[in-house]
Amino acid sequence: MIDRDVIGYDQIYALGPVIILTLTVLVLILADCIWRAFSRHVKPGDVEHDDPAGMGLMPNLVITLIGATAAIADIFYLLGRLRAGGGTALAELFIARGFPDATGRHAWEAGALAIDSFGLYVALLGCLILIAVSLIMLPYLQSRRLFRAELFQLLVLSTIGMLLLGFSRDLLNTFIAIELLSLPLYVLCGLSDKSSASRESSLKYFLLGAFASGFLIYGASLVYGAVGHLNYKAIAFYLSSNPDVSNVLLAGLSLVGVGIAFKLALVPFHAWVPDVYQGAPTPVTAFMASGVKVAMFAAAIRLVNDSLVGLDAQYWRDALAVFAILSMIIGNLFALHQSSVKRLLAYSAITHTGYLAVALCAGGPAAAQSLLIYLAAYCIASIGAFMLVAYLSRPGQDDVYFDELHDLSQRYPAASAALAILVLSMGGLPMTAGFIGKLLVFRDAWAAGLHGLVIFAVLNSVVSFYFYLRFLRAMYMQPRVPGTAPLEAGSMPAAYAITAVVSVVLTILFGVLPQLLVEWGNSGVMLQ
Amino acid sequence: MLEANILSLITFLPVVGALVLLAIPENSSNQGLFRWGSFGISVVTFLLSLLIPFKFLAGEGLQFVIRLPWIPALHSEYFMALDGVSLWLVLLNTFLFPLAILSSIGVISKKEKMYYFLLLLLEGAITGVFLAQDLLLFFFFWEAVLIPMYFLIGIWGGKNRLYATTKFVLYTMVGSMLMLAALIATYLYSGGFSAVSGATLAIPQLAGLPMPEQVKLWCFLAFFLAFAIKVPLFPFHTWLPDAHTEAPTAGSIILAGVLLKMGTYGFIRVAMPLFPEALFHQFSIGPVSFTLRDLVMALSVIGIIYGALVAAVQTDVKRLVAYSSIAHLGFVMLGLFAMTQQAVDGAILQMVAHGISTGGLFMLVGFIYERRHTRAIVDFGGLAAVMPVYYNIFLIIMLSSVGLPALNGFVGEFLILLGSWKANWLMTVLATSGVILAAVYLLYMFRRVFFGEVTHEENKGLKDLGRLELASIMPLVLMAFFMGIFPTVFLARITPDSTPVVERLQELESNSLPPDSSAVKILPGPEGAADGALLAIESSGGAL
Incomplete structure (x- = not known):
């Protein structure tokens, strides 16, 4: 444990990314x-005359990519330091302590931000997602003639929120990080100002997001009232x-949970x-997903x-299990017959x-590993799939x-094959x-004794196969619908x-040699 | 070198070949490359697999072992090996694929590259199922079979193909997902839930794992469902008639020939060795008390009779053959769950025999469909005069499916019935009626298609089998005779490796009997004598 209340060089460099x-x-x-x-023109729309291909966006993309790459390099450096140091966390910032007992030992001691391996792996995922999304942003904006340079700033800002959220071990920090993550996204959703769906998406996300933040902060204040700390x-x-x-x-x-x-x-x-x-522009959807x-x-x-471990499982696990079950059922049932790909996704x-x-219900370090692995696989698939939708x-x-x-497979065999593989994943x-x-x-869930939940989940994955197979069926087996103009991508x-x-x-690669991914996830969570 | 890696080679050669084909751009001038390229790859695979029976040592258990770490974090290994139980199924697979590919040449006209690509992927995946000795690896191959088959039925199938293929995949998925849950449970028990030490997924090590009886029962039921859907056991069979009827010819050959055997093989390789206790679990409904094994035997017999009766009233030849598969696989299931040496050996032999004869029947139906674009029995009649070669071959394959002695169908069925008599005479009697029914529906169909006057103008000018068609069907005909005349070639390698499973089951059976009836069992007299007699029949059968 770092025994320093002043933020020194150690803490600063740990926040490098x-x-x-x-x-x-x-x-x-x-x-x-x-x-x-x-530039001679003030309004972004005017750029069109000088720059029909939207190459003016290139510098922004390049700067973003350089920044993200540097952050990734720093993350790897920090991970190396962490491994060499052998501890669980590289640094803890804004340390708080419980009351000392007779011997002078503190009952607990923890930072509001913990730069540990889990947080660093989340940060790594975040930076990789940033790279992927800004890459697909460029051709998207070019094809839509939306030359909005500010969105790269917003994207990076949102990523900073992600990173802080991964490090945060304090309700207030969590709140701030969530806001930092969300506020740029509200703007990004409304990016295409010509489309009413995009504006609707932005407003809806903003209103409900603000509502959720209200719940969170109110819950946090109640917790503070009861515990005296966040x-x-x-x-x-x-x-x-x-x-x-x-x-x-x-x-x-509960309100924090909501x-x-x-x-x-x-x-x-x-x-x-x-x-x-x-409604959101597709690359933004990819970022959200x-x-x-x-x-x-x-x-x-x-x-x-970190905090619910002390609470009897009956207070939170059952409720969470019900939410998990409802999410699986409702998500599956509504996905079955969607006609829009984005809505289905x-x-x-x-x-x-x-x-x-389900993994949250199981809890514990093993579940954190599994979550990381699941999320990595899911991110790969969903960024790819939304990218293909954008294309x-x-x-x-x-x-x-x-x-x-x-x-579609007749005219775009490569894109069809890619989409098929990604949805199967x-x-x-x-x-x-x-x-x-x-x-x-x-x-993990089975080991935690949640047998019913696992059986429910596996049966649900059969249902979800029905709609994932709809992609394959449409692209490979069904003839063109008369009267539909073919996609001209x-x-x-x-x-x-x-x-x-x-x-x-x-x-x-991760499917055939899962060890690569599993090892990555395992080292992401050193047992705490 | 070759011998040590032969199992990897025959599994992945088709896959690598498929990927190479995928890399070649498709245009009208190189269609031949895809056809003959994929045929060549499957032939080479077959020739390589032919080395196995010559190097195989009967009774030595798992051989040609390849064991490498695969997912150490999950204690899963790349563990491939083969014994007498899987030997002939692997060969059946590598044998049927070149023929299935050959029979598609010239028949398939759209998206040829993708078609042959998928067939080769399918071959690799099925071989993997029969070779994998690690539960997770087995599951991987098991699921890998689904997607190529999904496309094969869905793209090149008949009118109702979308419905049939979705049904096929979703049915199989239900079973395999529950199998996944059971796999996880078994894995966790093997490591005492620590998942750090001692955990394993290797099937041989998992056999005899101490687990609570209730858990074993549930795990067995999950595996049971997965395998029973694949077999398919009545009442889980409803996907089969649709899938078989709608699939393109090669798809039907593979479906009936090897895919269904994945289910029966799963029972003898995974479900029965891992959770044998579950089979003797007592259920009671009111006054009736029965074990799980009785239930499965009863379902098998229902399947035999039901499949035969429904086959008898079909108007579509392909659908008739599809239903006959349900009946035949019922025999295999009966044999496996009778748990006597003869019955289990017969069942394994019957798996191979059914692959040959039903694969052949589907191929023959495909030939006539290509000529007339109909499969309705009423559209034919008097074909014997028009297509004599076709008629003769059909006769042989049909009779082998009926179970005529000297052809492949006989030995397996005979051994199954012989062996299950001891287990349950009533079931055996009922099952025997299925043999008669098989003769009824197949011969009745045969009469209407081949004998009598040529009733349709279109049928008068039908061409007899071409060279390509003969080349793809003749190996099956020869194989039918070979298996019928020299069954010991096969049985001698099957028996030593099926014995341990059978003995373990019989031991459990005698332990599970209620104390009052065990007194009867102790009397060795007639049973021992019967065993001797049966063995005599078996060995003399080989001398024929």
């Missing part, structure tokens, strides 16, 4: 100012030393997901592992939240319908990365092609 990304935002803003100052360790210590849980604390924890469940999109707090996912999920589940498993995201909540969709539409996918077919995530989550831009190849290769 966050600092690097913050600097990236500043550089992006500066670059944008310079671009505007030297640190997870403090809550855990309080719970274990006070067997009679006060109702105020329970109410506070706030997080809103962001996780657990049923019954999921109603915003389909509209927001469908991957980045936000990773960050929120990281926050949730930290809350479960939105409902399938709800189903996946259900599976991931295939008509410029004015920003979505693909199943009618349009019919017989979401379904959890062996030989794809998605399977190994499911296997580990089910293993043209040849694949390089950025799309890179993302597609990487996601497919990783999906199959």
Whole structure:
């Protein structure tokens, strides 16, 4: 344990990835100012005349990629330091302590931010997601003629929120990180100002997000009232030393849970997901489906592992199990007959939240490993799938319908094969990365004695196969629907092609040699 | 070198071949490359697999072992090996694939590259199922079979193909997902829930694992469901008629020939050795008390009779053959769950025999379908005069399916009935009626298709079998004779490796009997004598 209350060099360098990304935002803003100052045109729309291909966005992309790569390099450096040091955490910031006993030992001692291996792995995932999403952002914006330079700033800002959420072990920090994650996203959802669906998506996400934040902060204040502290360790210590849980604390924890469940999109707090996912610009949807999920589940498993451990499982596990079951059922049932691909993927995201909540129910370090692995596999698949939707969709539409996918394999064999593999991975077919995530989550849940939940989950994955197979059926087996104009996606831009190849290769590689992914996840959580 | 890696080679050669084909761009000039390339790959695979029986040592248990760490974090290994139980199924698979590919050449006209690519993937996956000795690896191959088959039925199938293929995949999925849950439970028990030390997924090590009886029962039921759907055992069979009827010819050959055997093989390789106690679990409904094993035997017999009766009233030849599969697989299931040496050996032999004869029947139905684009029995009649070669071959394959002595269907069925008499005479009597029914529906169909006047103008000008068609069917005909005349070639290698499973089951059976009836069992006289007689029949059968 680091015994220093002043923030020193040790703590600063541990925050390296966050600092690097913050600097990236500043550089992006500066670059944008310079671009505007030297450009003759003030309104972004005017750029069209000078720059029909949207190459003016290139510097922003390059700066973002450099920033993210530097952050990743720093993460690897920090991981190396952590391994060499042998401890559980590299640094803890804003340390708080419980009252000392007679011998002068503190009852508990913990930082509000813990730079430990779990947090660093979440940060790594976050930076990789940032790279992938900004890569697919460029051709998307070019094809939609949306030359909005500020969105790269917003994307990086949101990623900083992700990183902080992964490190956070304090309710207030969690709240701030969630806000930092969400606020840029509200703007990003409304990115295409010409589309009413996009504006609707933005408003809905904002209103419900604000609502969820309200729950979270209100819950946190109740917890503070009961415990006298917001640190997870403090809550855990309080719970274990006070067997009679006060109702105020329970109410506070439940409200915190509701706030997080809103962001996780657990049923019954999921109603915003389909509209927001469908209306948002597709790369932003990809970011929400991957980045936000990773960050929120990281926050949730930290809350479960660090503070709820002291609480009797009956208070939270059963409720969480009910939410998990509802998420699986509702997600699956609504996904079955969607005609829009993005909406279907939105409902399938709800189903996946259900599976991931099964791991939350199991709790413990093993479940944290499995969550990381599941999330990594899911992110690969969903970024790839949304990227393909962005590629295939008509410029004015920003979505693909199943009618349009019919017989796609004849004209776009590579894109069809990629989409098929990625959705099968979401379904959890062996030989794809998605399977190994499911296997580990089910293993943990079974070991935790949640047999019924596992059986329920496996049966649900059969149901979800029905709608994942709809992709294969449409693309390979069904003839074109008369009267539907064929999709004219043209040849694949390089950025799309890179993302597609990487996601497919990783999906199959991790599917056939799961050890690579499992080892990665295992080292992500050194037992605490 | 070759011998040590032969199992990996025959599993992954088709897969690598498929990937190579995938890399070749498709245009009208190189269709031949895909056809003959995939045929060549499957032939080479078959020739390689032919080395196995020559190097195989009967009674030595698992051989040609390849054991490498695969997912150490889950104690899962790349563990491939083969014994007498899987030997002939592997060979059946590598034998049927070149023929299935050959019979598709010229028949399949759309998306040829993808078709042959998928067939080769399928071959590798099925071989893997029969070779994997690690539970997770087994599960991987098991699931890998699904997707190629899904495409084969869904793209090249008949009118109702979308329905049939979705049904096929979802049915199988229900079983295999529950199997996954049971796999996880077994794995956790093997490591005492610590998942750190001693945990394993190797099937040979998992056999005899101490687990609470209730857990064993549930695990068995989960595996049972997965395998019973695949077999398919009545009442889990409803996917089969649709899938078989809608599949393209090669798909039906593979489905009936080897895919269904994955289910029966799963029983003898996984479910029965791992959870044998579950078979003797007592259930009671009111006054009736029975074991799980009785239930399975009863379902098998229902399947035999039901399959035969439904086959008898079919108007579509392919659907008739599909239902006959349900009946035949009922025999295999009866044999496996009779748990006597003869019955189990017969069942394993019957798996192979059914692959040959039903694979052949589907191929023959495919030939006539290509000519007339109909499979309705009423559209034919008097074909014996028009297509004499076809008629003769059909006759042989049909009779082998009926179970005529000197052809492959006989030995297995005979051994099954012989062996199950001791287990349950009533079931055996009922099952024997299935043999007669098989003759009824097949001969009745045969008469209507081949004898009498040529009733349809279109049928008068039908061409007899071409060279390609003869080349793809003749090996099956020869094999039918070979298996019928020299069954000991097969049995001698099966028996030593099925004995341990059978002995273990019989030991449990005698332990599970209620004390009052064990007094009867002790009397060795007639039973021992019967055993001797049966063995005599078996060995003299080989001398024929």
